[in-house]
Amino acid sequence: MIGYLTFVFLITGLLMLAARRVSRNIALLAAQSLVLTMIAFYLGLWGDDKVNWHMIVVGGLTLAIKVIVLPGLLYWLAERVVKYREVPLSIGLGPSMLIGVLLVGLTYSYVIPVLLKEVQVGGQMFPVALSTIFLGCFFMISRRSAFNQLIGIVMMENGLFLCAIAINGGMPLILELGIFFDLLVGVLVMGVFTHRIRGTFDTLDTKVLNKLKG
Amino acid sequence: MLYLLLLIPLITAAACLLPLGLRSWERINILGALMTGITGLYCSLMPFRSGGGPRTESFLFIDEFSAVLVFIISVVGTMCCLYTVGYLRLDRENGEVAEDKTGRFFGLLHLFLATMYLAVLADNLGVMWVAIEGTTIVSALLVAFYGSRQALEAAWKYIIICTVGISFAMLGIILTFYAARGILGTEEIRLGWSFLYPVASRLDPSLMKLAFIFILVGYGTKAGLFPMHTWLPDAHSQAPSPVSALLSGVLLNCAIYAIIRFHLLTTVATESNFSGNLLVVFGLMSMIGVFPLILVQKDIKRLLAYSSVEHVGIIVLGFGLGGVLGYTGALLHLVNHALGKSVLFLSAGTLTQRYHSKLIPRMKGIGQLLPITSTAFMASLLAIGGAPPFGLFISELTVASRGFQSGGAVLGFVFLMIIAVVFAGLIYFGGKMYFSNLPSRLTGGERFSARHLLLLLPLGLLILQGVYMPGSVQYFVSRVVTFMTASGGVY
Numbered sequence: 001m002i003g004y005l006t007f008v009f010l011i012t013g014l015l016m017l018a019a020r021r022v023s024r025n026i027a028l029l030a031a032q033s034l035v036l037t038m039i040a041f042y043l044g045l046w047g048d049d050k051v052n053w054h055m056i057v058v059g060g061l062t063l064a065i066k067v068i069v070l071p072g073l074l075y076w077l078a079e080r081v082v083k084y085r086e087v088p089l090s091i092g093l094g095p096s097m098l099i100g101v102l103l104v105g106l107t108y109s110y111v112i113p114v115l116l117k118e119v120q121v122g123g124q125m126f127p128v129a130l131s132t133i134f135l136g137c138f139f140m141i142s143r144r145s146a147f148n149q150l151i152g153i154v155m156m157e158n159g160l161f162l163c164a165i166a167i168n169g170g171m172p173l174i175l176e177l178g179i180f181f182d183l184l185v186g187v188l189v190m191g192v193f194t195h196r197i198r199g200t201f202d203t204l205d206t207k208v209l210n211k212l213k214g
Numbered sequence: 215m216l217y218l219l220l221l222i223p224l225i226t227a228a229a230c231l232l233p234l235g236l237r238s239w240e241r242i243n244i245l246g247a248l249m250t251g252i253t254g255l256y257c258s259l260m261p262f263r264s265g266g267g268p269r270t271e272s273f274l275f276i277d278e279f280s281a282v283l284v285f286i287i288s289v290v291g292t293m294c295c296l297y298t299v300g301y302l303r304l305d306r307e308n309g310e311v312a313e314d315k316t317g318r319f320f321g322l323l324h325l326f327l328a329t330m331y332l333a334v335l336a337d338n339l340g341v342m343w344v345a346i347e348g349t350t351i352v353s354a355l356l357v358a359f360y361g362s363r364q365a366l367e368a369a370w371k372y373i374i375i376c377t378v379g380i381s382f383a384m385l386g387i388i389l390t391f392y393a394a395r396g397i398l399g400t401e402e403i404r405l406g407w408s409f410l411y412p413v414a415s416r417l418d419p420s421l422m423k424l425a426f427i428f429i430l431v432g433y434g435t436k437a438g439l440f441p442m443h444t445w446l447p448d449a450h451s452q453a454p455s456p457v458s459a460l461l462s463g464v465l466l467n468c469a470i471y472a473i474i475r476f477h478l479l480t481t482v483a484t485e486s487n488f489s490g491n492l493l494v495v496f497g498l499m500s501m502i503g504v505f506p507l508i509l510v511q512k513d514i515k516r517l518l519a520y521s522s523v524e525h526v527g528i529i530v531l532g533f534g535l536g537g538v539l540g541y542t543g544a545l546l547h548l549v550n551h552a553l554g555k556s557v558l559f560l561s562a563g564t565l566t567q568r569y570h571s572k573l574i575p576r577m578k579g580i581g582q583l584l585p586i587t588s589t590a591f592m593a594s595l596l597a598i599g600g601a602p603p604f605g606l607f608i609s610e611l612t613v614a615s616r617g618f619q620s621g622g623a624v625l626g627f628v629f630l631m632i633i634a635v636v637f638a639g640l641i642y643f644g645g646k647m648y649f650s651n652l653p654s655r656l657t658g659g660e661r662f663s664a665r666h667l668l669l670l671l672p673l674g675l676l677i678l679q680g681v682y683m684p685g686s687v688q689y690f691v692s693r694v695v696t697f698m699t700a701s702g703g704v705y
Contacts, residue, residue, distance in 0.1 A: 118420045149374055156381050167392045172405060175340035182347045186377060189351050193370050200366055209367040212448040
């Protein structure tokens, strides 16, 4: 079951690289977070012999913040600031899909077995989590849009979260709360910035952000 | 007491965000800054008092090393908050800032201070991470405060680069957690420093090496180490000058603090100088990488920002070289750079306000326009360059002698050469600004006021430290160094 869920998690990440419409990106991000919620709930309810309340709380928080609040906020923001229907790309869709697949392959064949060989965690969760972090990073580079960089950061955060679950079965609860709070405030502030960039430059294309050099 | 140190700036920030009017905002800011400063100084003495040792208050703790950082934040933070009052007055006269935005500026400033205090006081790797990410969010708002195109660009790059960078630090924390679980296997591990240090020697060495690499990349982005420094000159040059002073003098040090904490942990765990060597490499790279940019700079605030990267390199190099000399030099340099660079940014800020330009060729005859401010500016420029009566001379020399001692002649020679070249560059620019005639559109002269005292006080400390180090200061420094070397941070 966990295997299927992590597979879906990875596929949503790859599909995000293929999507050009901002609304589709947000929907895929919400879907990815939903899979994360399901993983947390599954581990909480059936992972150990007894019910693991920690995971259920984390799953509930993910559901509330990453599936409902953040995508809603992003939709609301996108309607106000995003004027292009198709995002300007710095790397074409085909090549960026290819690079995405290569990144996943690299994680499976090199990063996990060679660089991180000391981390002995079985299952697919850890490689998928790392791949998602890389994919999120690449997603930010492949799009020339401030709004998509914001989406990429949330995607990286999803990967980090799965990583924490895969390696440690989650972080201490106080810490998870802190990270959620940070993410929420961070996205709010970045949202404010996209709004102001849109107001000042009349576009979100990051190629206009090139005045400061040297 | 430690909680009070977080509460005062938070309350001040909340009060400043209320619509109270200009006079009360200024009063609240001054009162809050003074109270935070006094509490901070009191707290920074706590580990040195009789009994000594680290003081823990559930989530917060303070030991000799964090006391140094608390001291820096209190001194520089209070100074910048007080200086802001006059700075914003001038900005309002110039029509750069609307009156009703003043309160928000003060509020964000105190919020920024609170997050930095939390970052150095947190007895938990994760809470520290959350706090450092918090500093990014708050200070990005401050960087973008003027709302110009360049300011927005700088703030956006800053928040994106640092958020991505710090994600990698989280991976490092996750790995550290994994290593700690491997030996303890308990259900609920408090990821606290006071908890990890006693078991440090039993942590898995190869895991800790991996974790340290992630930590160095993550927090190194925030500290402005060379290949990851790209956000730093933009943010420093576009932010209002008191914010630049805080970014350069305090925020970078908070990130260095985080790296060094992990460095101590990794050194004990791996029983090798693996992390130290990495720090030496990154420190040298930061120095070599930016000194050409210092020499060709036209924007005064960018010049100072690149000089900050260079000094972060010196500090990190000193910590990496280790030993009593290395730690002493690096610690003194941490404090001295914070004091000197903040005076430099504040005085340069006032100058740029008067010239309405940040370009060095336009800022002619600063000595005739603002005699007192520009004297402070030139003095702190000499100090940052590492000229003798100031403390930075001593600390750079200490790091250099440790470099000759442990890194060999080549390392020491390269180190001294870079410092000499940067010094020449700074003096060249400073001379062009000072020894030239004032453009006829401006009339000069200023009267001595309280805000000049704010500039002269840290300079006085720097001179005092360079000429004669009081016994008590020596005692404090040796306590911190003993804490970091002899026990490797293990209680």
